[in-house]
Amino acid sequence: xxxxxxxxxxxxxxxxxxxxxxAREWKDAExxxxxxxxxxxxxxxxxxxAGGMLPLGVVGGGDQxxxxxxxxxxxxxxxxxxxxxxxxxxxxxxxxxxxxxxxxICDVIRNLSGMWKLMFPEVYSRxxxxxxxxxDEIGGNYYTRELQELREGLEAHCGVKITxxxxxxxxxxxxxxxxxxxxxxEFRARQPWKAPAGDVYLLxxxxxxxxxxxxxxxxxxxxxxxxxxxxxLRDNCRVVLTGLFCEQPPLNLIKSIELSGCYIxxxxxxxxxxxxxxxxxxxxxxxxxxxxxxLHQSESTAAKYEPNLEEKGQHLVRSVRxxxxxxxxxxxxxxxxxxxxxxxxxxxxxxDENIPYIAFKYAENSGQMQPxxxxxxxxxxxxxxxxxx
Amino acid sequence: xxxxxxxxxxxxxxEVSKDDSMLKQKAMMAKHFDxxxxxxxxxxxxxSTFVPGNLNELIMCFDFANNLPxxxxxxxxxxxxxxxxxxxxxxxxxSEDVCTYVKSDxxxxxxxxxAPNGKPFPDPDLLLLSYTGCFTFMKWFELLREQYKCxxxxxxxxxxxxxxxxxxxxxxxxxxxxxxxxxxLERVSGVKFDIDRLRENLRRSAKAEDDLVYVLQTGRNRxxxxxxxxxGIYYIGPIFGxxxxxxxxxxxxxxxxxxxxxRLAAGQGPVTPDGVMETEKYRLVVExxxxxxxxxxxWKMFYExxxxxxxxxxxxxxxxxDFGFRHDPDNPLETLADYCLGVYTNRSLPQRVDMLVNxxxxxxxxxxxxxxxxSCNSFSAGQLLIMREVEKRTGKPAAFVxxxxxxxxxxxxxxxxxxxxxxxxxxxxxRDGSAKGAAA
Numbered sequence: 099x100x101x102x103x104x105x106x107x108x109x110x111x112x113x114x115x116x117x118x119x120x121a122r123e124w125k126d127a128e129x130x131x132x133x134x135x136x137x138x139x140x141x142x143x144x145x146x147x148a149g150g151m152l153p154l155g156v157v158g159g160g161d162q163x164x165x166x167x168x169x170x171x172x173x174x175x176x177x178x179x180x181x182x183x184x185x186x187x188x189x190x191x192x193x194x195x196x197x198x199x200x201x202x203i204c205d206v207i208r209n210l211s212g213m214w215k216l217m218f219p220e221v222y223s224r225x226x227x228x229x230x231x232x233x234d235e236i237g238g239n240y241y242t243r244e245l246q247e248l249r250e251g252l253e254a255h256c257g258v259k260i261t262x263x264x265x266x267x268x269x270x271x272x273x274x275x276x277x278x279x280x281x282x283x284e285f286r287a288r289q290p291w292k293a294p295a296g297d298v299y300l301l302x303x304x305x306x307x308x309x310x311x312x313x314x315x316x317x318x319x320x321x322x323x324x325x326x327x328x329x330x331l332r333d334n335c336r337v338v339l340t341g342l343f344c345e346q347p348p349l350n351l352i353k354s355i356e357l358s359g360c361y362i363x364x365x366x367x368x369x370x371x372x373x374x375x376x377x378x379x380x381x382x383x384x385x386x387x388x389x390x391x392x393l394h395q396s397e398s399t400a401a402k403y404e405p406n407l408e409e410k411g412q413h414l415v416r417s418v419r420x421x422x423x424x425x426x427x428x429x430x431x432x433x434x435x436x437x438x439x440x441x442x443x444x445x446x447x448x449x450d451e452n453i454p455y456i457a458f459k460y461a462e463n464s465g466q467m468q469p470x471x472x473x474x475x476x477x478x479x480x481x482x483x484x485x486x487x
Numbered sequence: 488x489x490x491x492x493x494x495x496x497x498x499x500x501x502e503v504s505k506d507d508s509m510l511k512q513k514a515m516m517a518k519h520f521d522x523x524x525x526x527x528x529x530x531x532x533x534x535s536t537f538v539p540g541n542l543n544e545l546i547m548c549f550d551f552a553n554n555l556p557x558x559x560x561x562x563x564x565x566x567x568x569x570x571x572x573x574x575x576x577x578x579x580x581x582s583e584d585v586c587t588y589v590k591s592d593x594x595x596x597x598x599x600x601x602a603p604n605g606k607p608f609p610d611p612d613l614l615l616l617s618y619t620g621c622f623t624f625m626k627w628f629e630l631l632r633e634q635y636k637c638x639x640x641x642x643x644x645x646x647x648x649x650x651x652x653x654x655x656x657x658x659x660x661x662x663x664x665x666x667x668x669x670x671x672l673e674r675v676s677g678v679k680f681d682i683d684r685l686r687e688n689l690r691r692s693a694k695a696e697d698d699l700v701y702v703l704q705t706g707r708n709r710x711x712x713x714x715x716x717x718x719g720i721y722y723i724g725p726i727f728g729x730x731x732x733x734x735x736x737x738x739x740x741x742x743x744x745x746x747x748x749x750r751l752a753a754g755q756g757p758v759t760p761d762g763v764m765e766t767e768k769y770r771l772v773v774e775x776x777x778x779x780x781x782x783x784x785x786w787k788m789f790y791e792x793x794x795x796x797x798x799x800x801x802x803x804x805x806x807x808x809d810f811g812f813r814h815d816p817d818n819p820l821e822t823l824a825d826y827c828l829g830v831y832t833n834r835s836l837p838q839r840v841d842m843l844v845n846x847x848x849x850x851x852x853x854x855x856x857x858x859x860x861x862s863c864n865s866f867s868a869g870q871l872l873i874m875r876e877v878e879k880r881t882g883k884p885a886a887f888v889x890x891x892x893x894x895x896x897x898x899x900x901x902x903x904x905x906x907x908x909x910x911x912x913x914x915x916x917x918r919d920g921s922a923k924g925a926a927a
Contacts, residue, residue, distance in 0.1 A: 170871065171869075171871050171872055172868070172871065173859055173861075173867060173870075173871070173889065175584070175861045175867075176864065176867065176868055180868065200648075202646070203622075204622045204864065205621065205622045205623075205864040205865040205868055206864050206868040208622070208646055208648075208865075208868075209836055209864075209865075209868040209869040210868070210869070211648055211835070211836075212648070212835040212836025212837050212838075212839075212869060213836055213869050213872050215835070215836070215837055216836065216837055216840070216872060216876060217872070224648065224649070225646055225648025225649070225835070226648075227645045227646055227648065229643060229659070230618060230625070230641055230643035231641060231643050231659075231663055231667065233666070233667070235662070235666075236659065236662045236663055236666060236667065237643075237659075239658075239659070239662075240645075240655060240656075240658070240659035240662075243655040244655065247653075247655070400626070401622075403616075403618070403625050403629070403641050403643075404629065405639075405641065407632055407633065407636065407639075410629065410633070430582075432584060433584045434584075435585060435586070435622055435623055435626070435864060436622065436626070438581075438582040438584055438585050439582075439585050439586075439589070439623060439626035439627075439630070440626060440629075441580075441582070442579070442580045442581055442630070443629060443630060443633055445580065446633065459582075459584075
């Protein structure tokens with residue numbers, strides 16, 4: 099087995115482990131260690147890390163978790179991720195988690211924050227709001243104080259101290275991690291035949307459960323190993339995959355798209371790992387720097403307000419141009435308000451730029467991949483036909 | 488009470504009872520739509536905004552006519568037009584999974600953008616995106632901005648995740664108002680901001696709010712002289728819409744209060760479309776918005792069984808006034824911030840549970856009924872836990888029905904009626920059990 103494959107196998111084991119054994123073992127290794135969970139899309143993990151705690155990404159139960167209790171909390175017309183998250187909680191799989199952060203993404207995750215308070219009162223639960231005003235003096239000040247409240251809440255509940263110096267060190271660690279994630283994405287865009295989308299997904303996702311330093315090391319090793327491998331280039335088209343920023347698709351869905359003839363050269367999966375698109379400054383006030391990065395150096399996604407009409411959807415156009423993509427696949431979770439409400443506007447922008455696209459929906463436990471393979475395969479074929487004209 | 492004859496179809500004439508206040512409210516709505524549709528010829532500018540987080544007092548300072556797209560969707564639901572609008576939007580690429588208010592609005596635009604008076608709505612000059620208590624609002628106005636290409640202001644209301652308003656939240660909102668919202672309103676309208684004018688509007692709001700709260704709290708009486716859900720939807724119309732802060736609203740709520748006082752003194756129940764409700768058999772608290780496409784049929788399922796809604800959460804969606812908040816002219820911007828922060832759907836789930844428990848207890852209700860709306864995740868996500876919590880804390884039975892705001896495809900009369908009948912039987916059994924327990 100190649101070294102790259104051995105790394106991916108380890109990542110797959112972490113992905114499949116719904117008991118979060120790695121995080122449990124990290125916690126048990128030293129007395130007093132704390133674990134703080136977070137849901138998609140973004141939380142500043144640096145603050146958790148600076149308190150010596152482990153940030154743990156909780157992104158639903160996937161297609162291997164049998165949801166028994168979680169369905170009793172939700173109507174049929176609500177997406178899947180909150181019900182499997184409840185299942186994880188009720189079944190004791192998150193019983194080692196000391197805090198849970200619920201970022202501002204949609205009303206379902208927002209209300210889940212209150213449900214967690216009612217269902218797990220011993221856990222520090224916080225709805226993590228972010229500004230929709232991007233002026234430093236307005237949204238920036240508000241967000242900096244919110245970060246301070248988060249810092250104080252974690253300190254009080256978890257019995258840790260989060261100093262400015264420790265924050266700067268954590269920011270540096272995460273800057274390094276983001277740099278490596280970007281390198282992985284750039285590598286995949288350059289040589290997608292050497293970086294299957296499923297492998298990249300598993301590699302990045304391992305960062306949700308491992309200590310960040312270990313994850314950075316893993317990515318460094320994988321990059322070197324994958325680069326050295328010799329894999330055949332297939333006659334695939336190149337696509338950008340979008341809409342998957344919250345509820346995760348089954349791994350098979352990502353693989354199916356590629357198997358159907360589409361190299362995924364960019365996506366919005368697991369955005370927390372690369373939400374900030376540049377390095378966060380290490381000078382001055384660390385919380386102010388995190389706020390500045392959020393306001394001015396963060397990804398575009400449906401959970402954010404786009405103040406400039408002309409800019410709407412341009413992040414996709416830029417991604418298509420930058421990575422030489424030939425089309426966009428909108429894959430949205432069923433009943434996902436942000437993705438589905440945003441989709442028509444993004445599609446209009448792509449149409450104006452003559453960029454082809456297709457759209458379908460999924461749930462984290464979708465089992466039937468044949469329709470998706472057929473749709474994506476037809477899309478790939480049609481792109482090739484168009485490009486020949 | 489006035490009995491008027493309305494025509495449901497060309498072949499069917501039916502007598503429908505309406506309060507005088509309802510007729511007054513109907514006239515106000517007609518005036519509102521006439522103002523909007525004649526705004527261009529009258530040289531008025533139009534600002535669109537949302538009901539929760541509606542800053543009507545501020546909007547009036549700049550002489551804008553206020554167009555509220557949820558109100559338009561409701562009107563289209565009541566007039567049986569929303570179904571075709573929703574499907575039109577779906578044909579245009581909007582998902583079947585998302586909010587039908589949005590799709591009704593988008594479909595209405597695609598089909599001529601006609602107001603209830605048959606005249607076209609003018610394009611808005613400004614979209615005031617008061618982002619309060621509902622994620623969909625943000626995307627809704629991004630969609631409208633794409634259509635109208637007009638100026639759009641984002642006013643972000645932070646969510647009360649920890650069940651309280653912090654200084655940071657309030658300061659953030661005031662700063663947005665001062666440095667972003669008001670300067671843009673000035674620029675687009677060409678009218679200079681006058682804070683004293685705002686104070687006067689706020690003073691008028693508070694006066695009407697006093698009467699609204701008085702009316703809603705008469706639901707504590709036995710029998711209740713009001714239905715705080717189906718009737719309550721009429722009561723909140725002026726104050727949640729384009730009339731808050733006006734003399735018209737003061738006048739309306741004074742009339743309403745006198746009318747309700749009259750029924751209270753006479754020991755009468757609420758007025759339903761079939762007349763005054765004679766016997767109050769069940770007292771309910773209702774959580775969630777109503778269905779508008781079959782509004783009267785839905786209401787009938789209650790009053791035919793002698794069920795009256797004594798308190799509801801939906802009548803707090805455009806402002807929670809019954810725990811003391813009033814618009815405060817002495818702190819004009821801070822009070823606008825507090826108003827937005829405090830609307831029902833901007834409150835945390837534990838706060839919502841507390842409110843509903845309070846209503847069940849204070850209004851001596853027999854239980855809680857949740858009408859869960861497919862379109863509205865802000866309300867609906869978590870309602871099954873709310874139901875359990877309220878049952879646990881009050882000891883009163885709760886029930887759950889599902890429908891939609893303005894999509895007729897999601898109103899199943901037989902299913903809802905069946906569930907309601909079962910629920911009323913459950914209440915009866917609970918009462919019998921309590922009575923036997925007391926006797927023993």
